[in-house]
Amino acid sequence: MSGRKTIGTIKMRNRQVTDSLKGLGTRIYDQIEDRKFPWVDIKSRTSQNIKMDEKLGQYVLGPKTIKRSAHNRRNLKPLSQILWVSTVGKELLEQNKTSTLRDVFYMAQGEGTEIQFAEQSESDDIITDLETVLNAAREDLHIYPKERSAIFGDLTVEYTSPPGWEGQKRNTALDPNGTVIGPPMTSAEFVKCQADKLIVVEKHAMFTRFIEEGAYKKFNALLISSEGQAPRATRKLIRRLSTELDLPVMILTDGDPWGISIASVIIHGSVNCAHLRDLNTPEAVWAGIYASDIVKYKLPTVRMTDRTMQKRGSDVEKLDKLAQFFDTPAFKNTVWQKEIALYEKLKRKCELEAFSRYGLSFVVDKYLKDKIKEIGFS
Incomplete structure (x- = not known):
């Protein structure tokens, strides 16, 4: 079982998520072209809509959804925020960069941005909404929380990020403190594992x-x-x-x-x-x-x-x-x-x-x- 390796998994996932983001943008554009109020369907995350799927062995959402439409004035801001965060994610993927949850909160306060969040919990919730729309984790959008875990052992990985580190290889047993499980480690390809x-x-x-x-x-x-x-x-x-x-x-x-x-x-x-x-x-x-x-x-x-x-x-x-x-x-x-x-x-x-x-x-x-x-x- 030694010497196993997998290459291409991360690049394939990045393409899938990029395609999902483009698909979201296309749907919104088509809705506007058809002179309709733009909208997205978001699966409800209420406790009543959460169940244990014994086949998958995990919690899943049920069929109940919430329609967030610009037709309702109360939905204008959160819908705009979802689309703005999707743009941030697309740019991160295209530039092969990463961001923290805190970064996203402050980026919304940039000059010319009209969708500021009152506090980080609000931007975190919007990111979760986008996850539900795309069926993709925020980490797939290169948005991460604070890192604190570590890995150690005879595993060689090849980094796919950040810019300038692509293609570089590292064995996680080189540092006695372990290798931090941050964005570079999470998005690395597995080259060899003993x-x-x-x-x-x-x-x-x-x-x-x-x-x-x-x-x-x-x-x-x-x-x-x-x-x-x-x-x-x-x-x-x-x-x-x-x-x-x-x-x-x-x-x-x-x-x-x-x-x-x-x-x-x-x-x-x-x-x-x-x-x-x-x-x-x-x-x-x-x-x-x-x-x-x-x-x-x-x-x-x-x-x-x-x-x-x-x-x-x-x-x-x-x-x-x-x-x-x-x-x-x-x-x-x-x-x-x-x-x-x-x-x-x-x-x-x-x-x-x-x-x-x-x-x-x-x-x-x-x-x-x-x-x-x-x-x-x-």
Whole structure:
């Protein structure tokens, strides 16, 4: 399975998105030529229109749509903003440049621009509307949030951006800090990969520990630090590594409801991204920390917060929501149901660093080794 490579994936996707943008512009132009008020259909993102597609293994939007027409004066500004952002995306693609969400907010305040946003949340919402219209992620338009994740291992990539870096190759194991998963990494082509698995870890501190302990060599793996809830660009990269290179993916998180949620979003997607595809990896495996791991390895724990300790966003409240989500026939007798039930019984949580009670090397030499064997990745 060594030496796999994929070339042309990013260029093909860029052409598809450019064609979608041109198609949007053509539809608006034709509507005006026909002396009609221009309009776009946007799939509703209300909770009532979001469902879990068991075949795809992710949240998707239902059939309900919202028509945003210039015939309604209230729609004039948001419709103009959608078209303006589409123009920004087209220019970014044509110039092979990238932008941040914050950049887009300030670009709208430029001289001669009449569609200024009151605050960034407004421009972020308009970008999401455009994603829904195009069926393409903002990252496909070269618009990114703040970057924070990293990748490490024997993977050689070829950059397709930024200008001046096209065609340059880099192995992600060259920097002991890892390679930042920013726009250049997200849009890079995979040239050669010697690893046969991908390990995603929630915390950068544990990512560093895995590098120092040589986990990438011992288990022939690529490593990704999600830095908490994985950014969309990171989730998309995980998906690409899984589908384009056939890498099995395992996810390690803290032993708490929030860690379970992090793994679930990577695998099943999120409600907020129900309008998009290719951001989740259904074949990925949540490998721990399980509640049973806490018991098996006698890990140090602390009590989960509840409503008496924290009115909103407590651990117990989050655990209850997860229990409800996984209480369906599709997840019957799965590790999700079993481990969540045990967490509900224990009402205790722990961090990945808890394995350090047995020494710094234990988490790699014992726990990770056992987990890889347990889930059949060895």
